[in-house]
Amino acid sequence: MLIFFQIRAADSAHISLITNGSSNHVPEETTMKAYVIEQPGGPQVLQLRDIPSLEPTSDEVQIHVRAFGLNRAETYLRAGKMGEITAPRVPGIEAVGEVIHDPAGVFRPGQRVATAMGGMQFIRNGSYAEQVTVLRSNVVSLDGTSLSWEELAALPQAYLTVWGALDKSLAIQAGQTLLVRGATTSVGLAAITYAKARGLTVIATTRTAANSQRLREMGADEVIIDNGDIAQRVRDITHHGVDAALEIIGTATLRDTIKTLRPFGAVSVIGLLGGPPVLEQFHLMQDLPAGIRLNFFPSGLFGTPALPLQGTPLPWLAKEVAAGSIPSIRSQTFAFDEVPKAHRLMESDRALGKLVVLL
Structure with a gap:
């Protein structure tokens, strides 16, 4: 388990991000599939639903999720151990994928990127989804790597x-x-x-x-x-x-x-x-x-002025894993419709490595 306690204060002020997490969100007919938690419980409370896809605001980037890693923090959220679940929640604190839209033009459409933390699953929709809209400060370019999406998904968090x-x-x-x-x-x-x-x-x-x-x-x-x-x-x-x-x-x-x-x-x-x-x-x-x-060390520092992600070793790590110089920590890959099954394995303590979901 990684440490996320500094974010829990924001959890009490959680807004209904699934329907109105942005003042500039795409009309409801633009939807995506995402896992939603409406009440605490076991893996069975993870429900795959169609929800609105949110446009990025001036300080955000919208990403087409290709894969994401699984973390203990998501099982704790699901079980109700990270604050009361008073509105539908989309779990997930990391993802890799391709940029859909960056209003500032810092990242180009189709660019390979990774993202982690930045309030995902706490004060904004998480990464268990086909798309995720995240803070630009929590996005890292993965240009120049040939590593597969499932291997990239094992890296960020x-x-x-x-x-x-x-x-x-x-x-x-x-x-x-x-x-x-x-x-x-x-x-x-x-x-x-x-x-x-x-x-x-x-x-x-x-x-x-x-x-x-x-x-x-x-x-x-x-x-x-x-x-x-x-x-x-x-x-x-x-x-x-x-x-x-x-x-x-x-x-x-x-x-x-x-x-x-x-x-x-x-x-x-x-x-x-x-x-x-x-x-x-x-x-x-x-x-x-x-x-x-x-x-x-709390990972909630990622992307803040105290720990900007410029200079992160992720691009170097991706190249080293692709070259075989650094061994992969990925132990198993699941399909998007197998997330509840993946949660059961994660809670069994038998994974011996990173579990990832490939969309």
């Missing part, structure tokens, strides 16, 4: 999160050692492949020994079977501790992860698979070793 956490929060450098705690998640696999491409040594954790081979195939140099207490084993491997750690499990293992770091090392929390984002009785002097830096 996972790799943008990894880029933000590793480069912006942890300032990784070639030659360092990185611990990825919770590495069998799609973002964990992305962290392994990205860090290896950047010249780091990677220690990855999994709770299940059978997953070790998958992690090594992605590039992990060492794999630790995680019983919740791995700090000493990490130190046995590194002697002085790791330079940086990516915490995907969350507060359940954070204290132990902190103990794996060398002096002046850093940990970035990006996931909460282990429970709520609350550290009970956290003692700054006893639980946080001297000089250790602790932060949490």
